[in-house]
Amino acid sequence: xxxxxxxxxxxxxxxxxxxxxxxxxxxxxxxxxxxxxxxxxxxxxxxxxxxxxxxxxxxxxxxxxxxxxxxxxxxxxxxxxxxxxxxxxxxxxxxxxxxxxxxxxxxxxxxxxxxxxxxxxxxxxxxxxxxxxxxxxxxxxxxxxxxxxxxxxxxxxxxxxxxxxxxxxxxxxxxxxxxxxxxxxxxxxxxxxxxxxxxxxxxxxxxxxx
Numbered sequence: 730x731x732x733x734x735x736x737x738x739x740x741x742x743x744x745x746x747x748x749x750x751x752x753x754x755x756x757x758x759x760x761x762x763x764x765x766x767x768x769x770x771x772x773x774x775x776x777x778x779x780x781x782x783x784x785x786x787x788x789x790x791x792x793x794x795x796x797x798x799x800x801x802x803x804x805x806x807x808x809x810x811x812x813x814x815x816x817x818x819x820x821x822x823x824x825x826x827x828x829x830x831x832x833x834x835x836x837x838x839x840x841x842x843x844x845x846x847x848x849x850x851x852x853x854x855x856x857x858x859x860x861x862x863x864x865x866x867x868x869x870x871x872x873x874x875x876x877x878x879x880x881x882x883x884x885x886x887x888x889x890x891x892x893x894x895x896x897x898x899x900x901x902x903x904x905x906x907x908x909x910x911x912x913x914x915x916x917x918x919x920x921x922x923x924x925x926x927x928x929x930x931x932x933x934x935x936x937x938x939x
Contacts, residue, residue: 734796734797735794735796736796737793737794737795737796737801737873737878738793738794738796739791739792739793739794739878739881739882739885740791740792740794741787741788741790741791741792742783742787742790742791742792742800742803742805744787746783746792746800746803747780747783749792749799749800749801750775750779750780750783750790750792750800750803750805751771751772751775751779751780753779753800753801753802753803753868753869753870754774754775754778754779754868755768755771755774755775756870757868757869757870757871758774758778758868760903760905760906761868761871761906761908761909762871767839767840768839768840768843769840770840772828773829773840773843773844774843776825776829776847777843777846777847778866779803779805779866781813781817781821782805782806782807782866783805784821785807785813785816785817785821786805786806786807786808786813788889789805789806789807789808789886789889789890789893790803790804790805790806791803791804791882791885791886791889793869793873793878793881793882795873801869801870801872801873802867802868802869802870802873802878802879802882803867803868803869803882804865804866804867804882804883804885804886805865805866805867806863806864806865806866806886806890806898807863807864808862808863808890808893808894808895809862809863809895810853810854810858810862810863810864811854811862813850813853813864814850814851814853814854817850818850818851821850822847822848822850825847829844829847829848830844831844831845831848832844832845832848855923855931857921857922857923857924857931858899858921858923858931858933860897860933861897861898861899861921861933862895862896862897862898863890863895863897863898863899863936864898864899864900864901865886865898865900866900867879867882867883867886867900869882879912879916880915880916883916884938887936887937887938888936888938890936891936891937891938895936896935896936896937897933897934897935897936898933898934898936899921899931899932899933900913900918900931900932900933901926901929901930901931902929902930902931902932903928903929903930904928904929904930905928910930910932913932916934917934918932918933918934919932919933919934920932921933
């Protein structure tokens with residue numbers, strides 16, 4: 730019988746990709762590597778950094794399909810960070826409040842720190858980023874890095890953002906993740922100075938591709 734596999738490629742996100750997208754998030758959420766030893770609850774990181782984007786802006790979600798229908802990478806985001814924060818506060822946090830209640834005191838573990846971020850979506854409203862209203866998250870499983878797929882995901886996302894009228898996009902990355910920084914530099918991002926950025930570096934670029 731002929732093989733049903735096709736060449737790997739970029740395609741729009743589908744609801745059936747939810748589990749695979751969550752898995753990619755978990756396996757890349759700690760400085761680009763597997764986060765399970767740091768965050769034992771495998772639902773935590775996707776519920777903050779992947780699933781809400783698929784829920785609120787599925788038209789801006791794209792995946793790298795390995796050729797069998799499975800997502801092994803993704804790019805997700807929003808064209809309007811301010812609107813996303815309002816939606817997150819109003820309808821997303823209530824979905825998770827029972828499983829991830831707001832911490833009563835200072836975080837004692839990395840997971841408690843992440844739960845604190847979940848309950849503070851307004852942290853995304855950084856004054857220095859007003860000129861970059863869209864934002865994104867991009868992750869690929871390690872075997873798929875360095876093969877041009879990240880660039881193709883980025884191009885699909887930028888084109889979709891530009892089509893929605895968003896003129897510029899930003900992202901926040903852990904400064905220690907130097908491999909990620911090298912990629913963003915190659916695809917046209919520049920650093921945006923932010924006061925009190927903590928462990929993050931903020932980068933941005935126009936959505937128009939020349």
